Amino acid sequence: YGERILALYAEMEREIANISGNNKEFINVGASYTAGNYFLPSSIITFKELHENVHIRLDIGHSPDIINAIKERSLDLGVVEGDYYLDKDLDAYKVQSNELVIISPPNNRWFDSRVVTLEELMQAPFIAREAESSIRHFVESYLKTQGISFDDFNIITEISNFEAIKEAVMRNKGISLVPLPVVQREIQEGHLIRLEVKGLQLAWDMRVVVRANETLTGIKEEFLQFLTDPNTMWKAESDYNQNQKMRFI
Template sequence: MDQQLRVFVTVADRQNFSRAAAELHMTQPAVSQYIQSLEKTIGTKLLERSNKYVRLNKAGEIVYHHAREILGLHTRMQNLVDDLMNTPSGRLTIGSSYTYGEYVLPHVVARMREHYPAITPTITIHNSTVIAEQVANRQLDVGIVEGEYVDDKMCIEAFADDRMYMIVSPQHRLAQKEQVTLADLEAEAWIVREEGSGTREAAEKMFRQLQISPSRRMEFGSTQVIKESVEAGLGISLLSYWTFRKERKLGTLRTLKYPGTPVTRSFSLLTKTNEFPTKALDIFMDLIRHYLPEGTHA
């Protein structure tokens, strides 16, 4: 049954029998046979097929959702048993929000790989909302999210504080001011992240707390694009110091001084409640707790 589910999930992900067969190192007729056998066991067709595509039907969507969870549980069970007999090894699925995932996590993973080369990490970067959903659905072993997160079904552990600053181009008119005013901030175009992002959540919280009502906003889905846009003089933004510390050293971005800033938020580790952690997960989480990025103070 596990092999049937594995083949089914691969076909659904690749939307093609030939590509699934190549990935699974199987023949295409063998893949088709596994799918037919699974459909016979379930009692209904699971895929809509044509010469151009392979898609899940309604029943297929239900089976796909649960198949991913079953396969994840099987892998986790095997890893736990292996842990009892061997040194830390195996696959570790890590999810992270953009800020930590793009600017800090690679250094943590590099350190883990240096000392524990038998652990194979797979990394997913997305906004905090999506990462939390994937941990809840057991698509990820552990997630790293920004800001305030509450869920009774999750173990939530704050492990680091992040300081966020208002940033501008050195050529911006506000860059020359010792301290900006509320009127200055409200008159500027603010560049913010998309809904669901922890950085967007922090910006909205700051607007409320400092009673800032921006007259213009632009929403971008990438921190890198926001930095480039601020450097180009398109507007101002609120970003984690971890994301722009290189630009600050180079002098291509500056921070603004305003009462109530920098804004502080937390990064948290998310895992499923009542899960047995593997040695690989324990090692990763311990590294995360003790890792302090260089130059975290502005």
């Protein structure tokens, strides 16, 4: 009955819009910082080009905040990374997997080789994301499985923005761990290098999340199908190579 009521309500909204002459349809989307800053803008614009009467609002924040907003119905759907926040109240669709890489300035002061051990990595000045970020939580959880605490690293500062992290690393202030699409341009141009860590290979999944036991209708359902369609190619929105398409996984 609940789904039927929601469907009737959505239909009523469309009828009211038609009567009033306002055919604009609205979708409220939330995204974590990586998805919201580097991936979703292109997808939203592409969908908008296919549906001129739709207005999509994108809110960017921490994954737990996005999840709470979905549950509280202030967002229709979200795109987030990681899985520690998933529960029975949510349906999640994996759309991509992004490799996490250690970055360093080309002429760093800490390593003689681009292949290092985890022990060597822990001694270098490390620029971390803030404790509330999903990437920080993901890395901390992995390190625990290896018997290592994130506090064992030489953390010199916490920064909540990947662009600021990149700038600090390029200025030879430290190393950091970031999703590969965020730094691909800088690596290609030689402003940053990628360090290979022996025995360490990390990747985290990007998922589209909606409320469970509830069917989206109308344009919202179309947008969900668009984001989760295997034929939809997600692109990183850093300006390194606007023509390079990220492989859909």
